[in-house]
Amino acid sequence: MIRENLKEVEKNICRACEKAGRDRSEVTLIAVSKTKPVEDIMEAYEAGIRDFGENKVQELSEKYEKLPKDIRWHMIGHLQRNKVKNVVGKAVLIHSVDSLELAREINRQAEKQNIRADILLEVNIANEETKFGVGYDNVSELAKSIIELPYVNVKGLMCIAPYVVDSEQNRKFFKKMLKLDVDIMSKLCNNIHGDVMSMGMTCDYGVAIEEGATMVRVGTGIFGERDYSI
Numbered sequence: 001m002i003r004e005n006l007k008e009v010e011k012n013i014c015r016a017c018e019k020a021g022r023d024r025s026e027v028t029l030i031a032v033s034k035t036k037p038v039e040d041i042m043e044a045y046e047a048g049i050r051d052f053g054e055n056k057v058q059e060l061s062e063k064y065e066k067l068p069k070d071i072r073w074h075m076i077g078h079l080q081r082n083k084v085k086n087v088v089g090k091a092v093l094i095h096s097v098d099s100l101e102l103a104r105e106i107n108r109q110a111e112k113q114n115i116r117a118d119i120l121l122e123v124n125i126a127n128e129e130t131k132f133g134v135g136y137d138n139v140s141e142l143a144k145s146i147i148e149l150p151y152v153n154v155k156g157l158m159c160i161a162p163y164v165v166d167s168e169q170n171r172k173f174f175k176k177m178l179k180l181d182v183d184i185m186s187k188l189c190n191n192i193h194g195d196v197m198s199m200g201m202t203c204d205y206g207v208a209i210e211e212g213a214t215m216v217r218v219g220t221g222i223f224g225e226r227d228y229s230i
Ligand SMILES: *Cc1c(COP(=O)(O)O)cnc(C)c1O
Pocket: 032, 034, 055, 076, 077, 160, 201, 202, 203, 217, 218, 219, 220, 221
């Protein structure tokens, strides 16, 4: 099932790239494996997937220990400061940085390990009360402070758009993200180390790619529905 789902997702990614005149290589598919067992992850791994996303530090750490070391783990969930030490050095990219305090703690832990931690700034693009992320108007200021930290690389931006049935409804938010990216890049271009746009989930990754996503985070579309009761 996972293998077939992946084929379908890959087809959709290719179609969106084609539509937008982009090269397939510009987009990384992150398979969001939260709540899913290692067997499922191995099935996707065997099919060629190497980027996996988790939203809990504990779960990411456990899977990190059990699974092949060439997997690139992405921390995509809300991160508490006291858990930072368990994820720096394991996750290749922390997508969910939305405060200077959190960035400072990542900086501190990265310094201890003598590495540089790659991060994204999470933007609350639709201003939803239930979501984490820095507000649209505060992204630039937060980015300016964080790029001063020597052991942190700001690689780009991330957002979780609202859950929608019709993906077109989120196009406006992805457009806003791209504008933010362009605005911040042009202002801070010497200090920002990349141009990652992590946006698009099962319900809207096609539209996200059309609007410039470089990473899409797909869970349900690959692994099926999640069961949070177990
Ligand atoms: C769970 C999750 C996803 C994947 O969601 P699906 O709708 O299952 O594709 C993507 N991003 C984040 C931050 C998530 O927590």
